[in-house]
Amino acid sequence: MTYYHKLLKLCEFDEAELLSQKERIERAFQILELGPADMEIAEARIKKYFDTGLLGVRKAIGVWFKELFDLVLSREEGKKIIYYGYPPFQYIGLAIKAAAKSKNDFYVGCPEAVISQxxxxxxxxxxxxxxxxxxxxxxxxxxxxSLLQVKVGALEKGIIPVPDLSIATSYFCxxxxxSDELLQYKFGYPVEYIDSCLDSAWGTWPEYDHETVRYLGAQLDKLFCTIKDKFAIEINDETWQQGRLIAGRLYSAINKLTxxxxxxxxPLSVVDxxxxLNFPIGCTGSVMDEGAEAIEILAEEVKKRVENGFGVAPKESPRVLIVLHSISDPVVNRLIEDAGLAVPSTMALLPPPPEPESYPFTTLGEKRAEKAMFGGAYHSTYGMVKRIQASLKYADVDGIIYNYPFACRPFVCGNKLTKLHIENETGLxxxxxxMDPQDERYYSIGALRTRLxxxxxxLRARKAAA
Ligand code: SF4
Incomplete structure (x- = not known):
């Protein structure tokens, strides 16, 4: 038995896979500098923090391992590598995959998300x-x-390969x-910067300035030209839609579960x-089929829990919407339930409000840029606040935990305005x-627990008084 056998079996790798993938798995762990002691740590953590009684959870963890192996081995396996930042611009990674003649020739993903997870x-x-x-x-x-420190550090340590192109997130942060500019200087890879302007006037969302859309649209069209020139991949309206369809099974499974x-x-812990959440955001590979299958299984298991009245927090516990999860620390995610709060949804899982009628923009970039304005977050702080507020009608909650990365500009700049606005408008x-979703040195579990x-x-006192 190999030193990683027990861990990967726990995550639903089957014997045939372990045998056929032996060389890949061992090479990946070698690059990642992970040995037998690390396997024991991972096995213990997974058993301690995740609900491994659920097959869907075990399979979902297994899919993350597969995405990790694909990422670290992508250069050695002769793939062309395209990284996009976090958050990606809609499903740009999937659109690239859909338009590529052979999907297996490309690794497309957000490496810092995969490494953190x-x-x-x-x-x-x-x-x-x-x-x-x-x-x-x-x-x-x-x-x-810290998310970008992960990307820079992973490249510096050689655990992720130098890409053929990186798509930078100037449309949001x-x-x-x-950071990509720094990495471009250090490693010499090309970067496509997608600039935009997030300071639309307060009070205007969902209205927007047409020039903002034209500017962002031109930036996106420039990206599509670069991808065509560098990789002979043509992204157009049709392939963009195909990208969405590739993820159709995944999104439908996520919707069922949520x-x-x-x-x-x-019925399910925030940890699980x-x-x-980051399946459709961070990856475009194994996640599309095996990830979707894992969530479908999980949804069936959770459905049984609902039928049996099983909950991870007592019935009628105060319900909260959270803005983010930690993507690297299950201890933080567990704290919310330990405090007696139930989390039925996160901001990312709430359905978007209905969109107003579109303006007849002509290029694909402009059409996608207009969608981005309707989404709120790329419009302005006001757009983001109103987007959260509008989606709240789909969430039956007693309060909101705006848990934000303390070093993330877009989240920090709007946090107090968001609190004031949401409390005034909704009374929640x-x-x-x-906190910090990647760096545990920046928070104290004890202090977070006290506040939660x-x-x-x-919230319990308010519920009792209502
Ligand atoms: S600063 Fe915020 S938006 Fe920018 S990469 Fe980091 S986490 Fe993402």
Missing amino acids: TLGQFFHKLLPVLEAGEDAGLPPGHAMC DMGPK GLLAADPV SELI PTLLLD ETFAEM
């Missing part, structure tokens, strides 16, 4: 990567984004493109629902909880 959540081994990122140009104490999470008592108490327990106590 796996090295962080399962192996508790993100710290050396973060430190490598700090040494390589994103120093500590300067409120640098400044740190992503600045519908079930609305039950009281809430986190596993699926909103807790601003600063106090918030839970207040």
Whole structure:
């Protein structure tokens, strides 16, 4: 038996896969500097924090391992590599995959998300990567984004390959493109910057300035030209739709599961629902079929829990919407339920409000840019706040936990305005909880617990008085 056998069997790798993938798995763990002791740590963490009694959860964890192997081996396996930043611009990665003549010739994904989910959540081994990122140009104490420290550190340590193209997130944040600029200088890879303007006037969403759409649209059309020139991949309206269809099974499984999470008592832990959130955001590979299958299985298991009245928090516990999960630390995610709060949804899982009528823009870039304005987050702080508020009608909650990465510009800039606006407009108490989704050195579990327990106590008192 190999040193990783027990761990991967726990995550539903079958014997045939372990045999046929032996060389790949061992090479991947070698690149990642993971040995027998790390396998024991991961096995213990997975059993401790995740609900491994659920087949869907075990399979979802297995899919993350497969995405990790595909990422770290992509260069050695002769793939062309395209990275996109976090958050990706809609489903750009899938559109590229859909338009490529042979999907297997490409690795397309968000490496910092894959590394955080796996090295962080399962192996508790993100710290050396973060430190490598700090040494390589994103120093500590300067409120640098830890997600980007993961990307810089992983490249610096050689655990992820140098890409053939990186798509920078200038449509949402400044740190992503600045880090890519640093990496472009250090590693010499090309970067496509997708600039936009997020400061539409307060009070205008869902209206938008046509020039903002034309500018962002031109940036996207420029990206499509680059992809055609570099990889002979033509992205057009048709392939964009095909990209959406590739993820159709995955999205439909996610929708089914999230519908079930609305039950009281809430039937699945935040720790486990986190596993699926970054499937469509971070990856475009194994996730599309095997990830969708894992969620379909999970949805069936959760449905039985709902029928049996099973909950991870007691029935009638205060229900909260959270803005983010930690994508590297299950301990933080578990804290919310430990405080007696039930989490039926997160901001990312809420359905978008109905869109107004489209303006007849002509290029694909402009049409996608207009959609981005309707989505709120790429429009302005006001757009983001109103988008959250409009979606709240789909969520039966007693309060909101705006848990934001303390070093993330887009989230930090709008946090107090969001709290004021949401509390004034909806009456829902909103807790601003600063944390970090990748770097556990930036928060104290004890301090987070105290704040969550106090918030839970207040929500319980409000419910009792209502
Ligand atoms: S600063 Fe925020 S938006 Fe920018 S890459 Fe980091 S987490 Fe993402």
